[in-house]
Structure formats: structure tokens, C-alpha cells
Amino acid sequence: MHELAICSNIIKILKTQVVNKKIKKIWLRIGEISGVNCDAIQFSFPIAARNTIAENAEIELIHVHARGKCNTCHAEIKITTLFDACQYCNNYDYEIIQGNELQIIKVEVE
Numbered sequence: 001m002h003e004l005a006i007c008s009n010i011i012k013i014l015k016t017q018v019v020n021k022k023i024k025k026i027w028l029r030i031g032e033i034s035g036v037n038c039d040a041i042q043f044s045f046p047i048a049a050r051n052t053i054a055e056n057a058e059i060e061l062i063h064v065h066a067r068g069k070c071n072t073c074h075a076e077i078k079i080t081t082l083f084d085a086c087q088y089c090n091n092y093d094y095e096i097i098q099g100n101e102l103q104i105i106k107v108e109v110e
């Protein structure tokens with residue numbers, strides 16, 4: 001499961017930032033088209049956090065809708081999958097503005 005690896009990486013990053021403290025809560029931003037399964041994150045996190053500074057930490061996921069900018073008609077478009085076409089001109093050539101991120105936004109320590 002790749003979410004378990006993602007959770008281990010998050011904890012690895014936190015370990016370099018938080019010294020001699022326990023993590024109480026973590027806020028994560030997850031883009032709609034990041035390919036990350038939110039349920040799998042909720043499930044995997046306690047497993048990855050076992051015997052670490054993040055053991056028993058609460059995890060809050062903030063979902064981010066995906067948006068793009070069409071390179072043909074320059075409209076701002078809504079994206080729900082990576083295979084969506086522009087809603088205005090049906091072109092597939094667009095830049096992703098947001099929605100593919102996975103970010104740690106805030107951490108609460110004890």
C-alpha cells in the first residue's frame with residue numbers, strides 16, 4: 001500500500017522538524033487528483049506512527065479541489081480526474097493549478 005509509505009515519509013519529515021516533543025495533531029492538504037486515498041491515509045497513519053514521535057497523533061485531512069488553466073482557450077477549468085478535457089473547448093492541453101498536492105500544513109505538539 002503506497003499510503004503507508006507516504007505516512008512513513010511524513011513522519012520522517014516531522015522527525016527532522018520536531019525535537020524532543022510528541023506530536024498531537026497533524027493537518028494534511030490532499031489534492032483531489034494527487035492519487036492519494038484519504039481513507040488509506042487514515043488507516044495507515046497509526047500503523048506508521050507506532051513507536052514514533054507521532055504515535056497516537058490525530059490526523060486531519062483537508063481536501064483540495066483540482067483546478068487547471070486551459071492552454072487553448074485560457075479558461076480556468078475544474079478537473080476531477082487526470083483525463084478530463086477542458087469544459088469550454090474540449091482540449092486536453094492544460095496546466096494544473098492546484099489539486100495534485102500532498103502537504104503538511106500544520107503540526108500541533110505536546
Ligand SMILES: [Zn+2]
Pocket residue numbers: 070071072073074075086087088089090091
Ligand atoms: Zn479550453
